[in-house]
Amino acid sequence: MAQVDAALAEWALGVAKRHGATAAEVLCVSAESLAAGVRLGEVEKLKSSRERRLGIRVFVGQASANASTAELERDGLEDFVAHTVGLARLTAADPHAGLPDASLHPASFPELDLADDHSGIIDADTALAIARKAEHAALAADPRIKNSEGAEFDSGRYYIMFANSNGFAGTYEGTSFNLGVAPIAQSDDGAMQNGYWYTANRHFSKLDDAEAVGAIAAKRALRRLGSRKIKTNRVPIVFDPDMAAGLIRSIAGAASGPSLYKGASFLLGKLGEQIASPLVTIYDDGTMKGAMGSKPFDGEGLATNRKSLVERGVLKTYLLDSYSARKLKLQPTGNATRSVGDSPSVGTTNLYLEPGTHSPQEIIASVKHGLYVTELIGFGVNGVTGDYSRGAGGMWIENGELTYPVQEITIAGNLKEMFKSIEMIGNDLRWRSSTVSPTLKIAEMMIAGE
Amino acid sequence: MANDLVRPEQFFLNRFGMNESGLERILGNALERKADYADLYFEYRSAEGLGLEESMVNHTNKSVSHGVGVRVCAEDRTGYAYSDEVTFDRMRIAAEAARAIADSRSEAHPAVQVGGAVQKHRLYDLESSPLDVPIEERAKLLREIDELARAYDPRVRNVMASFSAERKIVMIVNSEGRVAADMQPLCRLNVTVIAEDEKGRQVGSFGGGGRVEWSYFLDQDRWKHYTREAARQAIVNLDAVDAPAGEMVVVLGNGWPGILLHEAIGHGLEGDFNRKGVSAFSGRIGQSVASPLCTVIDDGTIANRRGSLNVDDEGTPTSRTVLIEKGILRGYLQDRLNARLMKTEPTGNGRRESFAHVPMPRMTNTFMLSGESTPEEIIGSVKRGLYAVNFGGGQVDITNGKFVFSASEAYLIEDGKATRPVKGATLIGNGPDVLTRVSMVANDLALDSGVGTCGKDGQSVPVGVGLPTIKIDGITVGGTRA
Numbered sequence: 001m002a003q004v005d006a007a008l009a010e011w012a013l014g015v016a017k018r019h020g021a022t023a024a025e026v027l028c029v030s031a032e033s034l035a036a037g038v039r040l041g042e043v044e045k046l047k048s049s050r051e052r053r054l055g056i057r058v059f060v061g062q063a064s065a066n067a068s069t070a071e072l073e074r075d076g077l078e079d080f081v082a083h084t085v086g087l088a089r090l091t092a093a094d095p096h097a098g099l100p101d102a103s104l105h106p107a108s109f110p111e112l113d114l115a116d117d118h119s120g121i122i123d124a125d126t127a128l129a130i131a132r133k134a135e136h137a138a139l140a141a142d143p144r145i146k147n148s149e150g151a152e153f154d155s156g157r158y159y160i161m162f163a164n165s166n167g168f169a170g171t172y173e174g175t176s177f178n179l180g181v182a183p184i185a186q187s188d189d190g191a192m193q194n195g196y197w198y199t200a201n202r203h204f205s206k207l208d209d210a211e212a213v214g215a216i217a218a219k220r221a222l223r224r225l226g227s228r229k230i231k232t233n234r235v236p237i238v239f240d241p242d243m244a245a246g247l248i249r250s251i252a253g254a255a256s257g258p259s260l261y262k263g264a265s266f267l268l269g270k271l272g273e274q275i276a277s278p279l280v281t282i283y284d285d286g287t288m289k290g291a292m293g294s295k296p297f298d299g300e301g302l303a304t305n306r307k308s309l310v311e312r313g314v315l316k317t318y319l320l321d322s323y324s325a326r327k328l329k330l331q332p333t334g335n336a337t338r339s340v341g342d343s344p345s346v347g348t349t350n351l352y353l354e355p356g357t358h359s360p361q362e363i364i365a366s367v368k369h370g371l372y373v374t375e376l377i378g379f380g381v382n383g384v385t386g387d388y389s390r391g392a393g394g395m396w397i398e399n400g401e402l403t404y405p406v407q408e409i410t411i412a413g414n415l416k417e418m419f420k421s422i423e424m425i426g427n428d429l430r431w432r433s434s435t436v437s438p439t440l441k442i443a444e445m446m447i448a449g450e
Numbered sequence: 451m452a453n454d455l456v457r458p459e460q461f462f463l464n465r466f467g468m469n470e471s472g473l474e475r476i477l478g479n480a481l482e483r484k485a486d487y488a489d490l491y492f493e494y495r496s497a498e499g500l501g502l503e504e505s506m507v508n509h510t511n512k513s514v515s516h517g518v519g520v521r522v523c524a525e526d527r528t529g530y531a532y533s534d535e536v537t538f539d540r541m542r543i544a545a546e547a548a549r550a551i552a553d554s555r556s557e558a559h560p561a562v563q564v565g566g567a568v569q570k571h572r573l574y575d576l577e578s579s580p581l582d583v584p585i586e587e588r589a590k591l592l593r594e595i596d597e598l599a600r601a602y603d604p605r606v607r608n609v610m611a612s613f614s615a616e617r618k619i620v621m622i623v624n625s626e627g628r629v630a631a632d633m634q635p636l637c638r639l640n641v642t643v644i645a646e647d648e649k650g651r652q653v654g655s656f657g658g659g660g661r662v663e664w665s666y667f668l669d670q671d672r673w674k675h676y677t678r679e680a681a682r683q684a685i686v687n688l689d690a691v692d693a694p695a696g697e698m699v700v701v702l703g704n705g706w707p708g709i710l711l712h713e714a715i716g717h718g719l720e721g722d723f724n725r726k727g728v729s730a731f732s733g734r735i736g737q738s739v740a741s742p743l744c745t746v747i748d749d750g751t752i753a754n755r756r757g758s759l760n761v762d763d764e765g766t767p768t769s770r771t772v773l774i775e776k777g778i779l780r781g782y783l784q785d786r787l788n789a790r791l792m793k794t795e796p797t798g799n800g801r802r803e804s805f806a807h808v809p810m811p812r813m814t815n816t817f818m819l820s821g822e823s824t825p826e827e828i829i830g831s832v833k834r835g836l837y838a839v840n841f842g843g844g845q846v847d848i849t850n851g852k853f854v855f856s857a858s859e860a861y862l863i864e865d866g867k868a869t870r871p872v873k874g875a876t877l878i879g880n881g882p883d884v885l886t887r888v889s890m891v892a893n894d895l896a897l898d899s900g901v902g903t904c905g906k907d908g909q910s911v912p913v914g915v916g917l918p919t920i921k922i923d924g925i926t927v928g929g930t931r932a
Contacts, residue, residue, distance in 0.1 A: 039726070046528075048530075048547045050533050053534070065512070066509075068511075068515075070514065070515050090589070092507050147728055149726065192849045193850050194850070232695050232696035262503065262610065262644065263608045264608075266651075378843070378844060378856055378878075379843035380928065382874055384653040385652065385873075387874055389928040390876055391852065408926065412693075412875065412930045446928075446930045447695075448696050448927060449696070
């Protein structure tokens with residue numbers, strides 16, 4: 001692993017000061033990865049990568065500028081830092097800008113088990129074999145699986161170093177492993193449907209079995225065959241766990257500081273109010289061991305933590321970096337995210353809806369006529385108003401049973417009402433990504449179809 | 451730096467010592483196993499952005515990135531490795547990693563002789579880059595935008611404006627010895643306005659740009675137009691009523707609603723999907739896929755457009771490709787790999803986000819040619835329907851053909867007149883079917899203002915779209931009102 005020289009950050013902070021910066025922070029990211037893809041049993045692609053970047057933010061008083069570069073030689077970097085300080089001098093002083101209060105930085109970091117030191121980057125032959133196994137399982141699942149967009153296995157390792165002129169310095173490393181497979185099913189009339197399924201984890205040994213991933217992908221493609229449009233109607237909607245996770249993400253987006261201080265959020269002024277059904281409790285937890293969204297400190301060097309975003313339907317907190325916290329006269333919440341060369345923004349860590357007591361089967365069985373949503377496409381979510389209108393697909397529910405597949409329809413409503421009308425929550429929470437949800441049921445939404 | 455820019459061909463030699471003999475050696479390494487083709491993609495990108503919020507230009511950033519990607523193709527296999535250190539040592543390691551997809555061979559690899567320059571277009575020879583305009587001047591314009599938007603209407607509550615500019619120098623050297631180098635400027639000005647009244651808050655945004663100089667935004671008061679459009683949309687939407695739900699006649703306004711073509715047609719005609727037979731359009735060349743009123747073009751050669759390129763990211767000059775001619779499917783969009791495997795010619799559509807990405811067939815500027823109706827005739831012909839003039843993003847499932855795109859400004863049509871504004875709604879349809887329902891095409895083709903970004907397989911590239919006003923006899927509108 002090509003780690004970034006720890007002394008480089010200290011040196012760059014010093015250079016910034018020497019050129020007139022009153023405060024500065026440095027973020028270095030170094031990453032490597034290998035992706036291996038097969039299609040119809042044959043090798044299709046191998047991609048290996050290696051990157052290192054340095055980002056710096058400098059303050060001259062309360063004016064700031066961001067910069068990033070791949071040129072890590074000290075000669076070139078000196079000029080680069082000097083130029084960034086110059087850029088800050090041309091920027092307007094912003095009374096809310098600045099590093100977090102020095103007293104807020106944690107003195108020590110939790111051990112979060114973010115890296116798989118045993119497996120490292122998986123070599124090309126092994127990666128190809130895993131991808132092949134998953135795709136083979138999908139192709140062998142049913143004679144109607146007639147084509148494939150392939151299977152891909154990726155592994156990656158990254159190293160992050162962050163330091164600021166408050167005296168904060170921290171580093172961490174992480175790994176990720178991901179297997180995805182995309183078979184295509186075809187019916188007698190020639191119509192095709194794809195199916196996608198994946199497994200991902202920070203630890204190689206914790207990935208789901210490749211054959212199981214392939215089999216699920218095949219099942220997902222097959223169940224879409226023969227999809228039809230349905231009539232325009234207002235009915236109950238059951239979201240499968242992956243689709244429900246998207247709804248949880250929308251709430252977090254609207255609760256994030258930058259949306260709020262811009263006045264671009266339907267949750268503005270709702271802190272402490274009932275925004276969802278009392279069944280709804282949503283946690284954000286950056287300290288879960290081995291989880292995809294965990295990290296020891298956030299994008300400004302503040303400790304991550306566990307908190308309820310929504311508790312029994314009440315909005316308990318906003319998600320804030322120190323800039324939006326100052327703007328809103330609140331405290332930062334350890335949710336600053338950072339990409340190299342940008343100002344901090346706000347994001348979630350491990351975000352999840354607390355599971356309920358119902359099995360997904362019970363939830364489906366509770367619906368007389370309605371839709372079980374397993375796919376959503378498009379970007380029809382308006383974070384300012386909460387208006388929601390997206391392309392959807394899934395299975396029609398008739399008398400509590402899944403019947404035929406549905407496609408080419410939309411579901412629409414407003415997130416404010418949708419969250420208040422969540423009627424049932426499943427017990428089927430599974431950690432496959434950093435935002436997860438169990439199955440959930442919304443009392444009614446508008447389906448537009450024929 | 452300024453001198454480097456005059457000849458992008460010399461840039462990587464001057465800056466990183468990428469001489470011909472070294473390049474030949476690396477390409478030789480790449481071809482050491484049984485490969486059909488190899489190429490090296492060099493990229494040096496500088497970018498600057500500044501942003502205004504709450505009447506302050508309080509955000510600036512600057513980035514420099516560079517790197518090189520080594521690609522080896524053998525039959526339908528691709529090996530790719532990249533590094534952000536542009537040195538022959540790193541490239542040799544990358545070439546060894548990339549060639550792993552090819553079978554070994556006993557005979558020596560053919561010698562590569564680097565030298566043949568590609569004849570490229572000259573679509574954006576700018577006098578100066580927006581990056582060279584003093585930052586104070588750029589900041590001043592953002593402040594003027596803020597003032598203009600706030601003066602537009604007392605209900606305007608907040609204004610966000612940003613200007614971003616980049617300069618990308620690329621060089622592609624391939625195993626046929628061909629060298630293509632290009633300097634690709636790109637910039638964009640964006641305005642977002644939030645308006646509020648007692649009924650609620652609404653957002654409007656507008657922007658534009660392209661491979662243009664700073665003066666582009668001042669010419670014809672374009673910046674004022676962007677600002678007023680953003681404010682106007684936010685204000686209009688304050689009075690929007692719930693959108694209707696169900697299948698109905700939809701009239702699409704000209705310009706940006708061309709995103710319909712991008713989602714419904716364009717992606718499904720990309721060569722990779724069709725070679726693999728996974729597109730709803732696979733095997734349909736020569737068949738009728740649209741009404742005879744529809745002719746759809748992808749053209750990467752329009753001067754100064756956001757979606758245009760002198761050469762694509764594999765060094766092939768871009769071209770004008772007829773996708774649909776009077777309703778008949780004529781062509782696919784090709785990169786080199788898929789063109790070779792489909793035994794056809796590349797169309798100059800091999801594009802990638804950066805050196806860290808493998809090229810794929812992608813669109814450039816995709817639009818429909820004008821017809822003979824007038825927009826007034828079209829709206830006048832509709833008894834009840836939706837008139838959609840602005841859109842957010844869209845998405846398509848190329849395998850089953852289902853696509854969506856979301857209206858951000860739309861009106862009801864009642865008895866031949868556009869009446870009340872309705873809330874944003876997603877429109878959903880089936881790609882191979884939607885253009886067969888086009889019953890009128892107006893004479894007012896317009897290209898979008900230069901804001902499009904297309905995502906595919908995790909890669910974003912700038913694109914353009916265009917459309918005349920058209921009437922679609924039935925498409926599902928995802929509103930909330932029965």
